[in-house]
Amino acid sequence: MTYSAREMMAVVAAREIKDGDIVFCGTGISMLAAMAAKHISAPNSVIFFETGAIDAQLEEVPMAVGDPRVMLGAAVHGSLADAFAFMQNRTTGEHVVGILGAAQIDPYGNLNSTSLGDYNAPRVRFSGSGGACDVGSFVGRTILFMQQETRKFVPRLDYLTCPGFLDGGNGRERAGLPHGGPEVVITNMATFRFDADTRHMYLAGCYPGVTPDQVLERMGFAVPVDRARPVLPPDDRELGILRNKCDPQRLILGD
Amino acid sequence: MNPGSEKVISMREAVDRFVPDGAHLSIGGFTVNRNPMAAVYEIIRQKKTGLHLYAHSNGQGVDELIGGGCVARLEIAYAGSGRFAPTCVRFRKAVQSGRLQVEDYSNYQMTMRFAAGAMGVPFLPVRSGMGTDLVNRWGFTPEMRQSDERLPDLKLAALDNPFGNWADAPNVLLVPAIRPDVTIIHVQSADRAGTVRIEGLPFTDIEQAKAARRVIVTCEELVPTETLREHPEYNQLPFFCVDAVVHVPHGAFPTACYRHYDYDPAFLNQYREWALDEERHARYLQRYIKDTPDHQAFMALQDPAQLGRIKADPRTGYAVGLDRR
Numbered sequence: 001m002t003y004s005a006r007e008m009m010a011v012v013a014a015r016e017i018k019d020g021d022i023v024f025c026g027t028g029i030s031m032l033a034a035m036a037a038k039h040i041s042a043p044n045s046v047i048f049f050e051t052g053a054i055d056a057q058l059e060e061v062p063m064a065v066g067d068p069r070v071m072l073g074a075a076v077h078g079s080l081a082d083a084f085a086f087m088q089n090r091t092t093g094e095h096v097v098g099i100l101g102a103a104q105i106d107p108y109g110n111l112n113s114t115s116l117g118d119y120n121a122p123r124v125r126f127s128g129s130g131g132a133c134d135v136g137s138f139v140g141r142t143i144l145f146m147q148q149e150t151r152k153f154v155p156r157l158d159y160l161t162c163p164g165f166l167d168g169g170n171g172r173e174r175a176g177l178p179h180g181g182p183e184v185v186i187t188n189m190a191t192f193r194f195d196a197d198t199r200h201m202y203l204a205g206c207y208p209g210v211t212p213d214q215v216l217e218r219m220g221f222a223v224p225v226d227r228a229r230p231v232l233p234p235d236d237r238e239l240g241i242l243r244n245k246c247d248p249q250r251l252i253l254g255d
Numbered sequence: 256m257n258p259g260s261e262k263v264i265s266m267r268e269a270v271d272r273f274v275p276d277g278a279h280l281s282i283g284g285f286t287v288n289r290n291p292m293a294a295v296y297e298i299i300r301q302k303k304t305g306l307h308l309y310a311h312s313n314g315q316g317v318d319e320l321i322g323g324g325c326v327a328r329l330e331i332a333y334a335g336s337g338r339f340a341p342t343c344v345r346f347r348k349a350v351q352s353g354r355l356q357v358e359d360y361s362n363y364q365m366t367m368r369f370a371a372g373a374m375g376v377p378f379l380p381v382r383s384g385m386g387t388d389l390v391n392r393w394g395f396t397p398e399m400r401q402s403d404e405r406l407p408d409l410k411l412a413a414l415d416n417p418f419g420n421w422a423d424a425p426n427v428l429l430v431p432a433i434r435p436d437v438t439i440i441h442v443q444s445a446d447r448a449g450t451v452r453i454e455g456l457p458f459t460d461i462e463q464a465k466a467a468r469r470v471i472v473t474c475e476e477l478v479p480t481e482t483l484r485e486h487p488e489y490n491q492l493p494f495f496c497v498d499a500v501v502h503v504p505h506g507a508f509p510t511a512c513y514r515h516y517d518y519d520p521a522f523l524n525q526y527r528e529w530a531l532d533e534e535r536h537a538r539y540l541q542r543y544i545k546d547t548p549d550h551q552a553f554m555a556l557q558d559p560a561q562l563g564r565i566k567a568d569p570r571t572g573y574a575v576g577l578d579r580r
Contacts, residue, residue, distance in 0.1 A: 027337055050312075050362060051285055052456045059571070063520075064337025066285035066312070068513045068573040071455045080311065080459045081370060084363035088382055090423065110387075114359060115350075119392045125350040127342045129389065130312050130333030133361035137383040160388045175386030176426035251338065251579055 003234050005188035006253050008207060009033075009145060010242055011234035012186050013099065014040055016143050021045045022096045024087065024135055027064055028252055029145055030099035035061065035246040040238055048086070050131035052078035061247045084131065087138035093178065098135035101145040104157050107201050107221050108171070109144065109164025109182035109194055111136065112157040119159050129161045136162035141183040148187040153219040165199035190215045191231060192223065200224075205231040256468070260448040262500045263477065266549060269499040270297045273437045273469045274306075277327075279405050281309040281369070281433065281467060282316045283440035283460035284510060287336050287518040289453075290316035291441040291473050293506040293550035299323030300544055307405070309433050311365040311459050315510050315523070318343035321355060322530060323540065328395070329355055330433070332362040339523040344530035358394040358410060364430045366459045371432035372466025377407075380414070380427035390428065407431040438467035441507045443515065445474040449497025450483050452490045455513030455572060461491050469498045475515050477502040505554050505562075517565040517574040522557070 006029060013033035017023055019042040023034045034047045035058055048054045049065045057073030071077060086092045102111035103126055113132055117123030136142060142164075146152055164182045165171050172181060184204070185192040191205040202224040203212055212225040234242070247253050264272075274280060284290035295316045298306075307328045310317050314336030320326050322345035334343040349355035360368070367379040384390055393410045400406045412429045416422075440460045444452040449472055453460065464470045472492075477500070483490055506512075509522035529539040547553045554562075568575045 027341075051288075051458060060573075060575070062337075063339070063518075063579060064286040064288075064314075064335075066288040066314075066456075066458075067337065068288060068455065068511045068517060068567075069571075071513060072571050072573075077456050079457050079461070080362060080366045081462065084366065084383075088363075114388070119388065120394065121353060122351060125342065125347045127335035128331060128333045128359050129361040130335070131362040133387055133389055134363040134381075134383040137385070159392065160386075163385070163387050166386045171386065176382075176424070177385050178382060178423075249578075249580065 001236050001239055003239055004253065007234060007239060007242055009186050009188060010036055011238045012191060012231060013143055013145070014238070016184055017042045017045050017097060019044045020095070022092065023047050024096050024098040024139065025049055025065065026100055026132070028101065030101065031062055032242065032246050032252050033099060036238070036242050039241040039245055048083065050080060050083045052080055052083045054078060061251055063251065084134050087135060093138050094140040096139040098139045098142040099145070100132050100135060100142055100162060102132070102162065104152055104154050105144065105146050105185065106154060106157050107223070108166060108168045108199055109185065109201060110157055110160050110166065111144065111162040111164065112159045114159040114161045116158050132162040136164065137177050138180070140180045142181065144182050144185045146185055146187050148189040148215060148218045150218055150220045153221060155221045165194060168199045169197070171199070189218070203228040205229050207231050208233050256495060257498045258495045260494070262449050262497060263447050263502065264499050266293060266297045266473070266501045266503060269471045269501050270294060270301055270303070273471055273499060274298055274303055276303055277305040277307070279307045279309070279436045281435040281438040281463045282313065283438065283458060283463050284316060284507070285312050285458045286314040287339065287523065288511045289441050289458070289507050289513070290314070290510040291439045291506065292316060292319070292508055292510060293441070293503040294439045294471060294473055294501070295319050296544050296550060296553055298325055299540070309435055311362050314340065314343055318345045318530070321345045321349050322536060323544070326355060330358045330360065330365070332360050332365045336523060339520070340527050344527055345536070356394060359389060360430065361389060364389070364411070366462065368430050368433045369459050369462040369466050371430070372434045373462045376432065378429040378431050380429055382424055382427055384428055385413070385426065405434070433466055435467040437469040437471065438463045439471045439473065440464055441473045441512070443474065443512065444476045444478045444483065445472050445500050446478055446480040446483050446494070447500060448480060448494035449500050450480070450490055450494040451492035451497070452483055457491055464492055464496055470496055471499045471501065472497050473501045473503050473506045475504055475506060475512055503550050506550065508554065511573065514567050514572040516567055517577055519561060519565050520577065520579040521561055
C-alpha cells in the first residue's frame with residue numbers, strides 16, 4: 001500500500017508509545033499518533049490533554065485540545081491546574097510521554113514556538129508556548145514532530161520556548177529542571193535520538209528510500225549518522241487503523 | 256463581588272459598566288471552546304480601547320478583541336484556534352507590526368498566576384520554564400511595569416528552594432498573581448444571582464473569575480436558583496463572586512459550548528480569510544459587529560441550516576459527523 005509522509009510520521013510516533021504510557025497530546029498529528037497507538041500496540045495507554053480531559057475516548061479526531069471531542073467518555077474533567085499538576089507530580093509525571101511540535105529545533109532538542117527574529121520586534125510571530133514549556137519541563141519523555149527543513153533544524157534558536165537538554169550534558173539538572181527530556185525526533189524523512197552523555201542529537205533512522213546525506217542536506221547543523229538504521233514503513237494494518245479508525249475525514253492526514 | 260440576588264442585566268449595560276477603556280480584562284474559554292464571544296463583540300461595538308488582556312490559551316476571543324482595536328497589551332501563553340488558525344491571524348499581524356505589546360508565559364504559569372490571584376497570595380511557585388527564554392526575555396519594559404500599579408515590577412523571579420532540596424526541587428520559579436479588574440466567562444447555566452454551573456471542562460475559568468475584582472457571567476440558560484441548588488456539587492462559582500449575569504443564547508458562537516453547540520468550522524474558516532486581508536476584515540467588522548445592535552442580530556446573520564448542523568448531539572455533547580474541513 002502506498003502511504004504519505006504524514007501517515008509514516010503518525011505510525012512511527014505511535015510505535016514509540018508503550019502500553020501503560022500516559023500520553024500528553026497536542027494538536028494535529030500528535031493526536032492521530034496517540035489514537036493509533038491505542039489500536040496498534042498500546043491498548044492500555046491513556047490519552048490526556050492539558051485542557052483537563054483525562055483518558056478521553058476519542059471517536060472523532062479533535063481539531064484543537066479545546067475541542068469538545070476531547071470531553072467524550074473521559075474518566076475526569078479536570079481543570080488546567082489539574083492536568084499540568086499530573087505532569088509536575090513525582091508519581092504520575094514520570095509516566096507521561098509528551099508529544100510536541102515546533103517551528104525550530106536545535107541540536108539539544110530545545111524548541112521554539114514563539115517567534116522568529118528579535119523577540120521584541122519579531123519578523124514572524126507564532127502562537128507561543130501554550131503547555132509546551134510545561135510539558136518539556138516536567139515529563140519523563142517527549143516525542144517531537146518536525147518537518148525536515150534547514151530553516152527548522154537550526155544551530156541556535158531565535159527563542160527557546162520549550163526546554164530539551166538546554167546546552168547539553170547535565171544542562172537540565174544545572175537549571176533545576178526535573179529529569180527527563182526529548183526521546184525521539186520524528187520528521188517526514190527520518191528519526192533522531194539524543195546521545196546519553198552529550199545529549200546531542202544523532203540520526204537514528206532513515207525512512208525507505210532516504211539516505212543520511214539527503215537528511216543532512218535539510219538541516220542547519222551536522223549530526224552523527226553512524227547509528228542510523230532503516231525505519232520500517234507502515235504495514236497494511238497500521239495504515240488501515242490510521243485511515244479508517246482515526247481520521248476518516250482526513251482532517252489531519254490531508255489529501 | 257456582590258452578595259445580591261438579582262444581577263441580570265443586558266450585555267450592553269454589563270460591558271458599559273464593568274469594562275472601561277484601559278481595563279485589565281481576563282476572558283475565559285480555551286482556543287475554540289466557550290470563549291465569551293457575545294461579550295467580545297459587545298466590547299468591540301462599544302469601541303473600548305487600551306485594554307490590558309489576560310488569557311492562557313485563547314483563540315477566537317483574543318483575536319477578535321485585537322482585530323477590533325480594543326487591546327493595547329496582552330499577557331498570554333498561546334494564541335491559536337487549532338487547525339483553523341494555528342497562530343491567531345490578527346494577533347500575529349498586531350505583534351509583527353508593533354501595535355501590540357505581549358508578555359509570554361506558559362499555560363501552567365498563567366494558570367498558577369490566576370490561581371494566586373484567586374487565593375489572595377502574591378505569587379505561586381512552578382517547576383516549569385527554568386533555562387528557557389520565558390525567563391530570560393521580557394516583553395514589557397521595566398518602566399512600563401513601574402508606571403502601572405496594576406502590574407508587578409517583575410515578569411517572574413527565580414528562587415532557590417528555601418527548604419533545601421525538599422521534594423527534589425533545588426529551585427523554583429515564582430509567577431506573580433494576576434488581579435484583573437474584570438473577568439468575563441461564558442457558561443451553560445447560571446441563576447439570577449450568578450451561581451454558575453459549567454458542564455464539561457472548566458479550563459481555568461473559575462480561577463480567572465475568583466482573581467478579578469468584577470465578574471461578568473454570560474450564560475446559555477438562565478435557570479431557577481432551586482434547580483442549581485438541587486445539585487450544588489455540580490456548581491463551581493458561588494453567586495457572591497459575580498457582579499452581572501447576562502442571558503445570551505449562542506453566547507460562545509462561533510466557538511463551542513459543550514452539550515449546546517459545536518464550534519462552527521464554516522465561520523472559523525471564513526473568519527481566517529477575512530482576518531488575513533485588511534479590507535475584508537474591515538467589512539466583516541462593519542457588517543457583523545458594528546452594524547448589529549446586539550448578539551441576537553449578529554446570530555440572525557448566520558445561516559440557519561449551519562446552526563442546525565452544529566447543534567450538539569445529546570450523547571456526545573458535540574455535533575457528530577460535522578463537516579469540519
